[in-house]
Amino acid sequence: MSQLIGTLVILGASGDLSARLLLPGLAQLLTSEPDRRLTLIGAGTEAWTDEEWHKVVTTSFAEVNASGETVAGILKDSHYFQADVTKPDDLQMILDACDGVPAIYFALPPAVAALACEALASVKRPDGLTLALEKPFGTDEQSAIALNELLLKLVPEEQVHRVDHFLGRSTVLNLLGLRFANRIFEPVWNAEHIEKIEIIYDEQLALEGRARYYDKAGALVDMVQSHLLQVMAVVAMEPPSTLQSNDLRDAKQLVLRATQVWQGDAIAASRRARYTSGEVQGRQLPSYVDEAGVDPSRETETLAEVTFEVNTWRWAGIPFTLRSGKALAERRREIVITFRPARQLPVGLKGHNDPTVLRVFLAPDEMSLEININGPGDPYELERISLDAHFGDGQLLAYREVLAGILDGDSSLSVRGDSAVEGWRIVAPIVEAWRHDEVPIDDYHAGTEGPTFWPRI
Numbered sequence: 055m056s057q058l059i060g061t062l063v064i065l066g067a068s069g070d071l072s073a074r075l076l077l078p079g080l081a082q083l084l085t086s087e088p089d090r091r092l093t094l095i096g097a098g099t100e101a102w103t104d105e106e107w108h109k110v111v112t113t114s115f116a117e118v119n120a121s122g123e124t125v126a127g128i129l130k131d132s133h134y135f136q137a138d139v140t141k142p143d144d145l146q147m148i149l150d151a152c153d154g155v156p157a158i159y160f161a162l163p164p165a166v167a168a169l170a171c172e173a174l175a176s177v178k179r180p181d182g183l184t185l186a187l188e189k190p191f192g193t194d195e196q197s198a199i200a201l202n203e204l205l206l207k208l209v210p211e212e213q214v215h216r217v218d219h220f221l222g223r224s225t226v227l228n229l230l231g232l233r234f235a236n237r238i239f240e241p242v243w244n245a246e247h248i249e250k251i252e253i254i255y256d257e258q259l260a261l262e263g264r265a266r267y268y269d270k271a272g273a274l275v276d277m278v279q280s281h282l283l284q285v286m287a288v289v290a291m292e293p294p295s296t297l298q299s300n301d302l303r304d305a306k307q308l309v310l311r312a313t314q315v316w317q318g319d320a321i322a323a324s325r326r327a328r329y330t331s332g333e334v335q336g337r338q339l340p341s342y343v344d345e346a347g348v349d350p351s352r353e354t355e356t357l358a359e360v361t362f363e364v365n366t367w368r369w370a371g372i373p374f375t376l377r378s379g380k381a382l383a384e385r386r387r388e389i390v391i392t393f394r395p396a397r398q399l400p401v402g403l404k405g406h407n408d409p410t411v412l413r414v415f416l417a418p419d420e421m422s423l424e425i426n427i428n429g430p431g432d433p434y435e436l437e438r439i440s441l442d443a444h445f446g447d448g449q450l451l452a453y454r455e456v457l458a459g460i461l462d463g464d465s466s467l468s469v470r471g472d473s474a475v476e477g478w479r480i481v482a483p484i485v486e487a488w489r490h491d492e493v494p495i496d497d498y499h500a501g502t503e504g505p506t507f508w509p510r511i
Contacts, residue, residue, distance in 0.1 A: 060154020067096030079453025265347030
C-alpha cells in the first residue's frame with residue numbers, strides 16, 4: 055500500500071450510491087488494511103448534523119460487519135456539510151476542511167457532476183487533487199470530449215478516475231492470467247480457432263427505484279456502452295508488456311478503436327426489449343412502463359443485445375455479442391468463448407461433436423471448459439464433460455477495489471478519457487437507429503428468459 059490521499063470527500067453523500075455501495079466498500083477496505091489512515095467528509099443536500107452523518111456511516115459499515123476500531127477511527131474526524139456542490143463557495147468550504155491531499159468522489163447524477171466540475175474550475179484546488187466520476191461519462195461522443203477537456207483543466211489525466219466498478223482487479227487479473235500464462239489458450243485465442251464470443255450480464259433485479267437515472271439511459275448505455283465494451287476489450291486485447299495502468303489501458307484502447315457494429319449495420323446487429331409484469335424470485339413486478347418515475351414515451355429498453363466486430367488481424371470476422379437485461383429468470387454473468395468444431399472426426403467415433411466452449415463466470419469468478427471425451431462405457435461414444443475451476447470467493451466488494459485504486463493513485467481499473475469517448479462512438483449508430491424506431495422494441499414477461507433474438511449473425 056502506498057496511499058497518496060489523506061481525505062476522501064463524497065459529494066452526494068446523502069444519496070443511495072454513498073450509503074449502499076461507497077461506504078460499505080470503504081468499510082471493507084479499512085477493515086482489511088487497518089494501518090490505512092483516512093479522513094472522511096460527506097457533503098449533500100440534506101440538512102444533516104455530524105451525528106446524523108455518523109449514524110449513516112455506522113449503519114453502512116455494519117452491512118459488511120465492520121465495527122469497533124474501524125468505525126471509531128473513520129468517525130473521529132469525519133464531518134458532513136450541507137452544500138450546493140455546483141457553487142464554488144460551497145466547494146471551497148469543503149476543500150478547506152480536508153486534511154492532506156483530497157480525493158473527490160462525485161456520487162451525483164451525471165448532469166450535476168458536470169456542473170460541479172465547472173464550479174471547481176473557480177476554486178483554489180490543492181496539489182494532487184484526485185477526481186472520481188461515475189458512469190455514464192457524458193451523454194454522447196461530443197459531450198464526453200467536452201467533459202474530458204474540462205477535467206484536464208482541473209487536474210492531469212492520471213488524477214482522473216472514471217469509475218468502472220464492473221471490472222474489479224481480481225477479474226481483470228484472472229482474465230489476463232488465463233490468457234497469457236497458459237500456452238494452451240493463447241495460441242488459439244484468435245479468429246482461426248474461435249467461432250464467436252458472447253459477453254452476457256443478465257440480472258434478476260428490476261428497476262429498484264432507479265428510474266431517475268435508468269429511464270434516460272436504458273440497458274444499452276447503462277451496461278453495454280459503460281461496462282461490457284470494457285470487458286470485451288480485456289478479452290480481445292493484445293498482450294500488454296506490463297500490468298501498469300498505461301500498458302493495460304493502451305491495450306484496451308487499441309481494441310475499442312477497432313470496434314464497430316457488425317458489418318456496419320446497426321439495425322441487423324442490435325435488438326432491444328422491455329419487461330412486462332411477472333414474477334421474479336417470488337416477487338410480483340409491474341410492467342416497466344408502470345414503474346414509479348418511468349415515462350413510457352421514452353421507450354426505454356431493459357434488455358439490449360448487440361453484435362460487434364473487432365477489425366484487427368486477430369479478430370477479423372468474429373462476432374462479439376454483448377447482452378444485458380433486467381428482471382430475468384436467472385442471473386447470468388459470463389463470458390462465453392465458443393471454439394470452432396473439430397475439422398473431422400475419425401470414422402468410427404460417434405456421439406457428441408460439439409465445439410469446445412470456455413465459460414468465464416463473473417462474481418464469483420469461476421471457469422468451466424466444456425470438451426468432448428470418450429465415455430466410460432462404449433469407447434467409441436463421445437460424451438460431454440465440463441472441467442471447472444474456482445478463482446475466488448467473490449466476497450470482495452467492487453467498490454473496495456475502486457476506492458483502493460483512487461486512494462493509492464492506481465488508475466489501471468478506471469476508464470481513460472479516450473476510451474470513454476470511443477464507447478460513445480461505437481454505440482452511436484445503435485442509439486440513432488433506436489431513436490428513429492428502426493429497431494422495434496419487443497416485450498418479455500419479468501421472470502422469463504427474455505426474448506430469443508439470436509442467431510442473426
